[in-house]
Amino acid sequence: MLRWEGTALGRVEDFTLVERPMPEPGPGQMRLRTEAAALGYVDGLIVHGRYQIRPDLPYVPGGEIAGIVDATGPGVTRYVPGDRVVTWQMGGGLATHVVVAEDEADPVPDGLSGLHAAAMLVDYQTAAYGLFPRGGLMPGERVLVTGASGGVGSAAVQLAARAGAHVVALASTEEGRARAIALGAAAAISSLDPDIRARIRETLPGGAIDIVFDPVAGPGFEPLFRSLDKEGRHLILGFVGGAIPALPVNLPLLKSAALIGVEIRHYLTAHADEARAVRLALMGRVAAGEMEPPRVVAMPLDQAREALTATLSRSKGGKIVVVPGVVGPD
Template sequence: MRCWQGDALGSPDDFTLIRRPLPEPQAGEVRIAIEAVGLGYVDGLIVHGRYQIRPPLPYIPGGEIAGVIDAVGPGVSGRRPGERVAVWRMGGGLATHVIVPEAEAECLPDGLDLGDAAAMLVDYQTVHYGLIRRGGLKAGERVLVTGASGGVGSAAVQVAARAGADVTAMASTDDGRARALALGAARTIDATDPDIRARIREAVPGGVIDIVFDPVAGPVFELLFRSLAKDGRHLIVGFVGGPIPSLPINLPLLKSAALVGVEIRHFLTAHAEQAAADRAALFRRVAAGDLAPPAQMRFPLARARDALAATLARGKAGKIVVQPRRAD
């Protein structure tokens, strides 16, 4: 097998493409021939040694994996070779094969492209957990999505719009704003506008927001919280916009509003059965065409260094997906 492995964390230059013996699954395990692995902002941070969790070394990045089972170990009864599956784990994806416990490999519906499955695996579940489970989104509410051109943001635009929300999408590029409109946003705001709050007052019905879905935070964080309606919810999903901002503690009281954390790993561990059911439903919705698959930038394994660099780039044109079995 081939894999992109590193013996240190600090730079993509610490990683290289190597060959290793093809591993054999042990009792209760399956081997997946990987067709696609999705990469996100966290993957870029891990490779650079800037993430709060430091995985054991040597390390193979990429955990949003989709592929086909090509071997099973002794005692495996619920999975068989030839099944199309997805798995989310801490690393191992930038390789042609990976070994996982049988229970972690989730079957995918017919008609769902494996690249699309890897690209949506984390982002779509994060959005559903944030908007539906944590945010309590109701039809007719006004939702503002930051970073609407990114993988998480564009998924949030879709899920909110399909739930009957009035969606305002913030993005910094013309292409990003155009895609948000195509995915169901009622309107867009240029994220580089010097007076975001004025644009919200002018454009959004009633001039306020019920839910902010925020994977960016950054310098406009407090302005967006101040733009909430009474009983509004600001869902904090990530901090790709720069230094972590702060909030005057009197604002939630004065606005009767809530700052709500969306930590997907907690949901996966604390509510595993519900998370699996939500994930399966999202896969079915994309396979059926109810939700569009993510826009993607696809790379072969030989260009894994470029793919990891792209995860930290602002304004990228979709989810980063590496196809380990694709010809270079």
């Protein structure tokens, strides 16, 4: 088998494509022939040694994995060779094969490609967890989504709009704003606008927000919080905007507003059965055409270094997904 591994964290140049013996599944495990491994911002941070979790070495990046069951170990009963599954691991996806536990995999429904299953696995579930269990979204509420052209943001636009919310998207490019409107946003605002609060007052009904869905948390963080209506909720999902912002603590008091963290790994651990039901439902909705699949940029395994570099620059215009072999036309 081939896998893209590194013996140190800190530089993407320290990772290379190597040949290793084919792994064998143990009790309760399955070996997958990798169809696709989606990469996100966190993958780039891990490789560069900038993430709070430091994996064991040697490390193989890529945790959002879709694959075909290739072999099963003793005790596996839910899957047989040939089944298509998706799984989220700490890493291992940038390889032709990977071994995972049976109970950490979910079936991929007919009508959903491996590319899209891997690409939506974390982003769509994170959006659903943020909007509903954490944000308590109700029909008719006003939702502003930052980073609306990204994977998590575009999923949030769809989910909120389909739940009856009035969605306004925040994105830096005209293309990103147009896509957000196509996905269900009622309006879109440039994140580069020097007076975001004025644009919000002009654009949202009542001039205020009920929920800020914020995977960016960049320089506009405080103006967005100040734009919340009474009892509004500002959901924090990440800090891809750069430096972590601070907030004067009198603002939540004056607005009776809440700053709410959305940490998907906690959800998967603390509410595992509920999280699995959500994952399966989301994949089913995309497979049935009720929701749009994520926009993906497929890259071959031998270009994994370029793929990991692109996760931090966010320069590819879609979710980066690495596949074994040669990439053909989309």
